[in-house]
Amino acid sequence: MKAVIFDFDGTLADTLPVCFLAFETVFKKFDNREVTTEEIIEMFGPSETGIIRKNLKNNNYDEAIELYYEIYQDQHSNIVQNNEEIKTLLEQLKTNGYKLGIVTGKARRSLDISLDCLGLNTFFDVIITGDDVEFQKPNPEGIYKALENLNVSHKEAVFLGDSEADIIAGKEASVTTIGVQWLPNIQTIEFKTQPDEIYSSMKGFLRFLSIL
The missing domain is CATH 1.10.150 (DNA polymerase; domain 1)
Structure with a gap:
């Protein structure tokens, strides 16, 4: 990975x-x-x-x-509160040599506001927003674009999301797909399309990557 x-x-x-x-x-x-x-x-x-x-x-x-x-x-x-656990997660992933990306349906303008307010600007190697694709999730176009920009294959990437559309998009792109339920407000409580893994804690995900 x-x-x-x-x-x-x-x-x-x-x-x-x-x-x-x-x-x-x-x-x-x-x-x-x-x-x-x-x-x-x-x-x-x-x-x-x-x-x-x-x-x-x-x-x-x-x-x-x-x-x-x-x-x-x-x-x-x-x-929106600063989440130090998220920052620690991203720092650990970077330290361990992972390339990081975002694929979101948000417009670039609102994403930039959030990244700036939360101090998350510097972590990501690629960002694909709703402004960058013709077809939104559950279409996998955004994930394909991210893989291309990161120069990795679908076998070398994992995609994490909290919604049914995220899981479908990840499956369609043939990447390992993780459902996350670690923040107070999420879109999907029960996934109809089963992710490869579901995590309610970031530590669980890090163990999955064998970082912890």
């Missing part, structure tokens, strides 16, 4: 609550509509801009998108 590729929301950072707040604010202001967490999760797939353009009835999309990012940035430090 040479590379570890991560999903972001719910996998590397507990960012789902700030995503939900930003979407709730947008739909309330522009559609006067209350949306539940479950409804928002059902919209997941496209980037934030894609979700708004696809699901907002009001056609002031650009203004709505700007409000989303305003809320996301302004409330990020209040809602």
